[in-house]
Amino acid sequence: MPLLRLDGLTVRFGAHTALDGVDLDVAEREIVSVLGPSGSGKSTLLRAVAGLRPADAGTVLLGGEDQSAVPTHRRGLGLMFQDHQLFPQRDVGGNIAFGLRMRGVPRRAAQERVAELLDLVGLPGAAGRSVGSLSGGEQQRVALARALAPRPRLLMLDEPLGQLDRGLRERLVVELRQLFRGLGTTVLAVTHDQGEAFALADRVVVMRAGRIAQSGSPAEVWQRPASEFVARFLGFRNVTGATVRGGVAQTPWGAVPVPEGTPDGVGRLLIRPAGVSFTGDGGGDGGADGADAAAPDGTRCTVTARTFRGERVVVLLDPERGPQLEASVPLRHAPAEGERVRVVFDPREVVPLAGGEPADG
Ligand SMILES: Nc1ncnc2c1ncn2[C@@H]1O[C@H](COP(=O)(O)OP(=O)(O)OP(=O)(O)O)[C@@H](O)[C@H]1O
Incomplete structure (x- = not known):
């Protein structure tokens, strides 16, 4: 059974269909990157999976269970979205512990988890630092640690490295892949950047106007674009x-x-x-x-x-x-x-x- 299954997922904004009957399975431990031109429905896909946007038709199944009546915070997801910024008034540790404290994890256990995550994302001992003193790349790492802290069954990333310069992104994307592989995390990521999507993922999903134009391993999609649309989108x-x-x-x-x-x-x-x-x-x-x-x-x-x-x-x-x-x-x-x-x-x-x-x- 796939961890995530989308079955005919459809989301409309008025007369506009942003997601048009999307079927997609994501296996346990799989890293899937969703790519596509602006407006093709990538963010809407993530938001619908997260329950931040109700589906007009179709279903989101997590672990085989229909999520339509399950609120976002009960879906067991880790979200790292562009509009979920770090809390500037909390220190690094406070940011990472936030979700844990919300779930009633005792302070001591939360502190230990924070230290473990900071080691994992390459910022050992940074718990007491203020968020404002961090570089852009360090802030991204903290946001990632925050999303991973409650051990989500599915981690969803929206342009995870969007704000960073190219050199740093290229390095971080390799680290991210190794990290997710090591943890066995299941990941659904949206990115504009082809290089990033192909470097991160086990599978690449290319979207066009609310539908999946092609889904395959990075090598398959790169070597055998299925259509003229995908070929041109990849820059050929x-x-x-x-x-x-x-x-x-x-x-x-x-x-x-x-x-x-x-x-x-x-x-x-x-x-x-x-x-x-x-x-x-x-x-x-x-x-x-x-x-x-x-x-x-x-x-x-x-x-x-x-x-x-x-x-x-x-x-x-x-x-x-x-x-x-x-x-x-x-x-x-x-x-x-x-x-x-x-x-x-x-x-x-x-x-x-x-x-x-x-x-x-
Ligand atoms: N809240 C909304 N109200 C009305 N239309 C919306 C809303 N959110 C998204 N849309 C429309 O739905 C379509 C898909 O948007 P979405 O943000 O999912 O695309 P995207 O692929 O993530 O684009 P981008 O790469 O630019 O972020 C677009 O045409 C967009 O204008």
């Missing part, structure tokens, strides 16, 4: 219409080999940037050397921009036919701006997309 640009026949797709960029088993027909195709690679000199007449012979349809392009992403470079290309292309290549293989190149496509990085969606860009 090489999406095109294509006609597949016999393992080759005709596209505006020329012939593109597709993965084995791709059915013939007309559809949409994603070429992941790692599947666009360079072959020889785009200015020459081509076809002479071995690489060219293996890829007679290499598309000629001009390099228009390069963006450094650590050890890789994202290269923007202006092909002689078709829309702009994006390639991701190791730093040492990156051509210079203005250089003429020819590109070939790796079928392993080509993803047929579910049809039925308009091309929006």
